Amino acid sequence: MNVLVTLKPEHYEVSHHAFGVLAEIDWTQKRVIRTLRIPSASFRCGEAFMGPLTGGVCHIGKRVFVAFWNFILEVDYDRFEIVNAVSSPWMADLHGIATDGHYLWVTSTAIEALLCLSAESLETLWRWGPDEKILAYGIPSTWMRWLGRLRKQRVPPSPQARFQEKNEYRHLHKGRSMWHRHHLNDVTWYEGKLYLDTKGWFDGGSSSVICLDPESRQADFFVQPGGFKGMHDGEFVGGRFYVTESEGNSVAWREPDGTICSRSVQPAPRFIRGLCYTGQSFLIGSTRLRRTHDSTEIIEYDMNFENILGQMDLGFFYPMEQGAAIHALARSPGG
Numbered sequence: 001m002n003v004l005v006t007l008k009p010e011h012y013e014v015s016h017h018a019f020g021v022l023a024e025i026d027w028t029q030k031r032v033i034r035t036l037r038i039p040s041a042s043f044r045c046g047e048a049f050m051g052p053l054t055g056g057v058c059h060i061g062k063r064v065f066v067a068f069w070n071f072i073l074e075v076d077y078d079r080f081e082i083v084n085a086v087s088s089p090w091m092a093d094l095h096g097i098a099t100d101g102h103y104l105w106v107t108s109t110a111i112e113a114l115l116c117l118s119a120e121s122l123e124t125l126w127r128w129g130p131d132e133k134i135l136a137y138g139i140p141s142t143w144m145r146w147l148g149r150l151r152k153q154r155v156p157p158s159p160q161a162r163f164q165e166k167n168e169y170r171h172l173h174k175g176r177s178m179w180h181r182h183h184l185n186d187v188t189w190y191e192g193k194l195y196l197d198t199k200g201w202f203d204g205g206s207s208s209v210i211c212l213d214p215e216s217r218q219a220d221f222f223v224q225p226g227g228f229k230g231m232h233d234g235e236f237v238g239g240r241f242y243v244t245e246s247e248g249n250s251v252a253w254r255e256p257d258g259t260i261c262s263r264s265v266q267p268a269p270r271f272i273r274g275l276c277y278t279g280q281s282f283l284i285g286s287t288r289l290r291r292t293h294d295s296t297e298i299i300e301y302d303m304n305f306e307n308i309l310g311q312m313d314l315g316f317f318y319p320m321e322q323g324a325a326i327h328a329l330a331r332s333p334g335g
Contacts, residue, residue, distance in 0.1 A: 020054030051171035096186030130179035140146030233275035285326030
C-alpha cells in the first residue's frame with residue numbers, strides 16, 4: 001500500500017530548511033518512493049507570521065491537494081509536481097482538508113473557520129465560522145479572560161466577534177488572533193456530513209467534534225467538549241469515529257452509541273498526529289516532542305492499538321537539531 005504523508009520542521013522559526021514536504025511511501029517496503037519539497041519564507045513580525053507549515057492532504061483521482069499555511073496547493077500525482085496554488089483572504093494557518101470529489105473543505109485555524117471551495121475552479125464558495133453560536137458554547141476560564149485582557153486580541157469581547165468579510169487575514173498567526181478559541185483543527189467528510197474537530201476548547205486540553213451539514217449549515221455536537229483530549233485527525237471505520245489524541249499520547253474513538261474509548265500507544269511520550277486506515281490496521285504519525293532528540297515515525301498498529309506491526313523513521317527529512325513533524329497521512333491515489 002502506498003501512503004501520502006505531509007511533514008514540516010518541528011523547529012520552524014529559523015531561516016534554514018524552510019520547506020514543507022509531501023512524500024509518497026511504499027508502506028510494504030518501508031521506503032520513500034518520491035518527495036516534493038515546498039519552499040516557504042519563515043518570519044514573525046508583530047501579528048504577522050509565515051512558516052513552512054504543511055497541513056492536511058486529500059485527493060480527487062490524480063489531483064492531490066495540500067493545505068499549506070495560507071494557500072492550497074494542487075499537485076499532479078503522476079508527475080508529482082505542483083501545478084496550481086490558490087489563496088483567499090480567509091486562509092489563515094490552514095490545517096485539515098477533505099473532499100467529496102466535488103468540493104474541498106479546509107479548516108482555517110487562526111480565524112476558527114471552515115472554508116468550502118469548488119474542486120473544479122478552486123474558488124472559495126462559503127465560510128462557516130468564527131461567529132457561529134456553537135463555537136461560543138461554554139465560558140472561558142477566569143485566567144483566559146485575564147490573559148485576553150493582557151493580549152487584547154485572544155478573547156473576543158462577545159461570543160460572536162464581528163468578522164469583516166472583506167478583511168485580509170492571511171498574515172494572522174493563531175497566537176495573536178481574537179477568534180482563536182478552540183483550535184479548529186481537522187475536517188472529515190462522511191456520508192454527506194462534515195465532522196470538525198477542535199484540539200482545545202477555550203485553549204484548554206479538552207476537545208469536541210462538531211457535525212456540520214454542508215447544505216443547511218446546521219451544526220450540532222457529535223462529541224461534546226471534553227470528550228477527547230487534544231485531538232487532531234478523524235476517520236470513520238465500521239461505524240466508529242477514530243481520532244488521534246496529541247495531548248494524551250493516545251488514539252480514541254466514538255462508538256456508534258456515543259461511548260468514548262481511548263487507548264494509549266507506545267512509544268511515549270510522543271505527539272500523536274496523522275491517521276490512516278489500511279483496511280486491516282492503522283497507521284499513525286508519532287512525532288517527537290519539541291526540543292527532544294527522539295525519533296519521528298509512522299507506526300502501524302493492529303485494530304485494537306495493542307501491537308505494533310511495523311514502523312518507519314522519517315526524521316531524515318530535516319536535520320536532527322531541527323526535527324521532523326508529521327502532520328497528515330492518507331492513502332495515495334496509486335495505493
